[in-house]
Amino acid sequence: MYLLILLHITFFNINIQEIDATRILEKSEEQVQGIKSSYTEMVISIVRPKWTKEMTMKGWSIGDEYFSSVVLTPIKEKGTVFLKRENEVWNYVPSIERTIKLPPSMMMQNWMGTDFTNDDLVQRSSIADDYSNSVIGEEEIGGYDCWIIELIPNDDAPVVWGKLVMWIDKKNYMQMKTQFFDEYGDLINVMNSVEISDFGGKKLPSKIEFIPLEKEGNKTVIERLVWEFDIDINPRLFTPGYMKNLR
Amino acid sequence: MIFKIAWRNIYRNKKRSLITITSIFAALFLIILMRALQFGFYDKLIETVVESYAGYVEIHADGFWDNQNLDNSMQVDQELLDKIKSVEGVENVVQRLQTFSLISMGDKTKGAVINGINLSEEQKITDWNKKMLSGSFDIKKNEIIIGKGIAEFFNISENDTLILYGQGYRGMMAAGKYPVKGIIDLKNPDLNKLGVFMTMESARNYVSSDDISTHIIIDKEKYYEEKKIVENLDNVLSDNYEVMTWKETLPEIEQTITADSAGGLIMAFILYVIVVFGMFGTVLMMTEERKYEFGVLISIGMSRARLFGIILIETVILSMVGVFLAIAVTFPICYYYNINPINMATLMGEGADQMMQEMGFSPIAPMSTSLDIPLSHALVIFLFSLLISIYPAIKIAKLNPVKSMKV
Numbered sequence: 206m207y208l209l210i211l212l213h214i215t216f217f218n219i220n221i222q223e224i225d226a227t228r229i230l231e232k233s234e235e236q237v238q239g240i241k242s243s244y245t246e247m248v249i250s251i252v253r254p255k256w257t258k259e260m261t262m263k264g265w266s267i268g269d270e271y272f273s274s275v276v277l278t279p280i281k282e283k284g285t286v287f288l289k290r291e292n293e294v295w296n297y298v299p300s301i302e303r304t305i306k307l308p309p310s311m312m313m314q315n316w317m318g319t320d321f322t323n324d325d326l327v328q329r330s331s332i333a334d335d336y337s338n339s340v341i342g343e344e345e346i347g348g349y350d351c352w353i354i355e356l357i358p359n360d361d362a363p364v365v366w367g368k369l370v371m372w373i374d375k376k377n378y379m380q381m382k383t384q385f386f387d388e389y390g391d392l393i394n395v396m397n398s399v400e401i402s403d404f405g406g407k408k409l410p411s412k413i414e415f416i417p418l419e420k421e422g423n424k425t426v427i428e429r430l431v432w433e434f435d436i437d438i439n440p441r442l443f444t445p446g447y448m449k450n451l452r
Numbered sequence: 453m454i455f456k457i458a459w460r461n462i463y464r465n466k467k468r469s470l471i472t473i474t475s476i477f478a479a480l481f482l483i484i485l486m487r488a489l490q491f492g493f494y495d496k497l498i499e500t501v502v503e504s505y506a507g508y509v510e511i512h513a514d515g516f517w518d519n520q521n522l523d524n525s526m527q528v529d530q531e532l533l534d535k536i537k538s539v540e541g542v543e544n545v546v547q548r549l550q551t552f553s554l555i556s557m558g559d560k561t562k563g564a565v566i567n568g569i570n571l572s573e574e575q576k577i578t579d580w581n582k583k584m585l586s587g588s589f590d591i592k593k594n595e596i597i598i599g600k601g602i603a604e605f606f607n608i609s610e611n612d613t614l615i616l617y618g619q620g621y622r623g624m625m626a627a628g629k630y631p632v633k634g635i636i637d638l639k640n641p642d643l644n645k646l647g648v649f650m651t652m653e654s655a656r657n658y659v660s661s662d663d664i665s666t667h668i669i670i671d672k673e674k675y676y677e678e679k680k681i682v683e684n685l686d687n688v689l690s691d692n693y694e695v696m697t698w699k700e701t702l703p704e705i706e707q708t709i710t711a712d713s714a715g716g717l718i719m720a721f722i723l724y725v726i727v728v729f730g731m732f733g734t735v736l737m738m739t740e741e742r743k744y745e746f747g748v749l750i751s752i753g754m755s756r757a758r759l760f761g762i763i764l765i766e767t768v769i770l771s772m773v774g775v776f777l778a779i780a781v782t783f784p785i786c787y788y789y790n791i792n793p794i795n796m797a798t799l800m801g802e803g804a805d806q807m808m809q810e811m812g813f814s815p816i817a818p819m820s821t822s823l824d825i826p827l828s829h830a831l832v833i834f835l836f837s838l839l840i841s842i843y844p845a846i847k848i849a850k851l852n853p854v855k856s857m858k859v
Contacts, residue, residue: 298617
């Protein structure tokens, strides 16, 4: 009898989790993208087998449509601005005083020498709409209890991946780890949340590392020093004409 | 004695001798001129592309060639340069910094190769001053010289400013505005279309590095083989470097030459077939004609070997006369067109100039005056004449004097 109840409970639990996967993801997306506007200061480190480069940047965003960032150091690149407007990427380079709208041919190139592509900036796929999901397990990562959620893109989704596996912590719905698989089921990239901090009462990953597995010894680390939410930002900041005034 | 008889035989039938000589002369004349033109063209090609800029031998950091990236560059110090200079066969050494970038003016943009060069050192390898179309070769910091093709593309004149935009060293962005101080015609269409030149210092500044180079270019002593230099260099340099000849770095030139040369050899082969059969025809005719005479000579006691010797000498004399005539006539022609090169473009008509430029060739082709060509072909003809004389030899050996004299 007890055994039966126990079995039933376990079974039931799994059922609940399956139902919940969508909600977990929604909550998790809300964590970051539900933010109306934000201001951030970050350090981006590009790690290569033979060298490392560090950049500091400031960034502003409104929703997930508008994002602007300006480089503070290294001095030689100071004032370089990247602007994302819906699905366009603009680049302002102070040393040539030119604003460039990145052509499609440059979208797959590295963004500022990191392991991200320019295209990653304008990714418009939605985890909730473009993937079907299921909870496939639980695991503790960095002291946080996580659900492991498998995401398979829908047939018509504008997605390059064959599969994503996400570790989302149960309490704060943070994406602790994401694995990116290609269409042949090979693991291509891993994104880890290495440090968690409190930003304005919200617990969020403050240090994320992105590791492309194809290139040994390469990784990009993003560390957010400041992250403020729901502040007033002049929408003018997100116009190509204003880029040269950003500092 | 044998020689005298052979000479008299040639002299006796002037018409027959003349036909043989003419056929040898005509074929060899064509072969030599064709090959001289071809080889002259190759020499010119190598000279414009290899000698003037690319260099006979190049050294890069190991792995650079397969992944031409500034992160695969090297630091070159004086010690390394001295080491390379001391290698046998090396005449001059220069280092360069090469990187791909976008260049832009107004609303036009194109890809280009940015070359950081050491002006005074480069001048030792080729005379850049002579190649300047306008402006001066003596550029200062952050000034550039551009290839003629780029100038045409952007319709640039001196003191216009180009924007350069690309990847720098170790993740840095490379971008800058550079005034154009000169336009150069490197006689090499690819370089003209892609080449942007600035001082080494400016280029390093552009890519945000103090001390890197991508290429070490070696100018060899004139008749020294590049293969040997590579061997010598391999002995001196560590595994951190790769040494390549122009045949590896510019395989398309080597391939063009091989393919074109093969075509020439086929033509030469066809001409040889004609000559050889012409000669064979005469020899055949002569043998049949002189059967009676041979029969008489053998029956009065001349040995068959001697008789064969006479025939052999006759054939050799005939072919040699043809060969020397051909060499004597073609050499001045080659020499003349070596000094006054043929412009293939005018030869081929309107538009050919552009076509050849696009294919990467200079349309001006001087003839080669190298003696290798006539001598090697003369040797071939000579060997063939020996081969042909086997026929009368066999005939003579089998000759029955009694039968041959019954007419």
